[in-house]
Amino acid sequence: MEMITVQQAEDIILSQNQDFGKEYIPYEQALGRILAEDLIADRDLPPFDRPTVDGIAICHSSYEKGNRSFVIKAVQSAGEPSVAIDLEEECIEIMTGAALDHTVDTVIRYEDISIDSGIAKVNINSKKGQNIHLKGKDKKEGEILVKAHQIITPAIIGIAASIGKTRISVKKLPNIIIISTGDEMIRPEKIPSPYQLRRSNGITVQSVLKKYNIDADTLHLDDHYEEIKKELIRCIDEYDVLLMTGGVSMGKFDYLPQVCEELGIEKLFHKIKQRPGKPFWFGKARNKKLIFAFPGNPVSVFMCLHRYFIPWLKTSLEIREDSYQFAVLQNDIDFQFPLQYFAQVKLKVNESGQLTAESVNTNGSGDFSHLAETDAFIELPLEQNCFKKGEVYKTWKYND
């Protein structure tokens, strides 16, 4: 079978987006979840005419008639019922955030008055309506404050609190299991033999998914055909998505494609014209469960996860934002293979406001030692072999 292009792979994967439904949760637990409903103003914002400073509230027509001295009728702080004046020569000593009564229409700062024996004297030219944040100025009751289909940020939590939206509709998250394979991979707490490595793919992928509030399970399988088959049957039953690492190459013990075929899992593609991540296998079980089977080396896993799985996740959760950003390449790159090359780069915004991408020298897809000091993969088009400093390409960020 012909290898497919990156674009074809993306199209196939995104066409498999799924809706996992919605649920209501307390707003205190909603940080990082995906908002599934618009948040609506439950009343005008602000809900009343409010002073933006501390001082006195007067009726401006009295000032216009030449009056500069006002009898302080009462002190009104925020949270107290509005206090009316009975006479035009009166004022209310009033605090920021209090609710102005309709008998007053202008606020003058403490800095601009002097108070003596219960009389406030105005020392400036006053303008009608000054220092008041008018009812409904920001938003009207019923207006949308926050649109659905975005990640819930601290600001959105605050807005939810302010409108009394203590239970919020959010998108349900898929149940995911991360399955790593490979007989040579031992537990991190063990001492490897000279020919063994410690496992890291499971915990790395699990950590990436935490950003989306997904608590994925992990499982490691040795390269035993029957064991892999048994566990795949169970996992396809219990989970929505299987994220697998390893076992998809040409090796004698790369059983995954074979096991999947035996289980009647439809292969949607195997192998993409890309480096790293060429042997990526993607399929769908009869019950619609999806299997993303990435090649086992850590850099390939990282690339396939951020280039394909995260966009699939965002599409499924209806997050309306791109997963990539354009950046300006800072150095020349030569790549003489008929593959779309994803180079590891360090991203930076320079003092001109330009997003720059500097590539590091890596030794191919097995070299994960640079993943911590870089931020993104820059996607270099298949059609070219030379990429020059100053050219602009898509980047896929993995370190925030």
Next chain:
Amino acid sequence: MEMITVQQAEDIILSQNQDFGKEYIPYEQALGRILAEDLIADRDLPPFDRPTVDGIAICHSSYEKGNRSFVIKAVQSAGEPSVAIDLEEECIEIMTGAALDHTVDTVIRYEDISIDSGIAKVNINSKKGQNIHLKGKDKKEGEILVKAHQIITPAIIGIAASIGKTRISVKKLPNIIIISTGDEMIRPEKIPSPYQLRRSNGITVQSVLKKYNIDADTLHLDDHYEEIKKELIRCIDEYDVLLMTGGVSMGKFDYLPQVCEELGIEKLFHKIKQRPGKPFWFGKARNKKLIFAFPGNPVSVFMCLHRYFIPWLKTSLEIREDSYQFAVLQNDIDFQFPLQYFAQVKLKVNESGQLTAESVNTNGSGDFSHLAETDAFIELPLEQNCFKKGEVYKTWKYND
């Protein structure tokens, strides 16, 4: 007292950075914490010569002598001890990630050989040493893989796993309490009277701090002098940092500065030439506990938190990265006050790789309804009143 500038405020706050020490935690819990030690390669990376493809491993001198057919002596998969050849005419059928024996030095892909009756025939021109990722090529044992003083990302967790670093030294986090004030502020689940508002500052600030793995406590105090005093005494004893919202303006019930003075808390400044956030009060108790007292409106809180507190936190935790990014203003802004203006902007990277900042029309500091649809404050210099499209300024991001 003269108001200070933004730069002076920043200098005073950053000079109060504190070291909260270090602790060891399991690597599975370290995501988002601050790495306090370098992570070192425990052996060469890769730890052995490893094939980068599946195929056969040969001794190239035999090929050079004209031999093209190799007897398959054994199959060696990843995780198995290395298998040596005894004769030059032998080869090992070997899988990606296995450990090459020193008797072989070249790997040829399955795609480039044909196998019949236990004999592999080479169909291409082979180059000595090809398809091998050499021991120590990426990093040598003892080399630094990850430098201290950065936020622990999924990639760093993966590297820690791969070197068996199952307990990691991280910076301890400060104990923080967020104290909101204001009689008019009721709990979000209650129905406000026409002159009341629902509380949101506490949960918003708490949500922002979760990004840094800080679980801050919250407390709401009414505007009662003795109550505030009693609670401040307790909190200064129990916490490292008090983040307060409200109670620092000119109002009759803005007790905080007065209470702090009575408790012998040193005022380091009160009021900054800025909008929003002008009445920000900052002080230090005798036991070195810090009090950040922000004005109560949500936009001021957000601005002071991201412009001052987060940089203080990063400095204290020794995170070596700037908290701001330069961005290109997308529209003209006029601001005719002798204050440094922080405008709410929407950030975007355009198709040229430029970070752009588009300001939204807000109604001054009380209007928090735009915080969800914007990403950052753009900091517009005090000395100017007009800011033009295309000019580049610092931005302080609050929505990631």
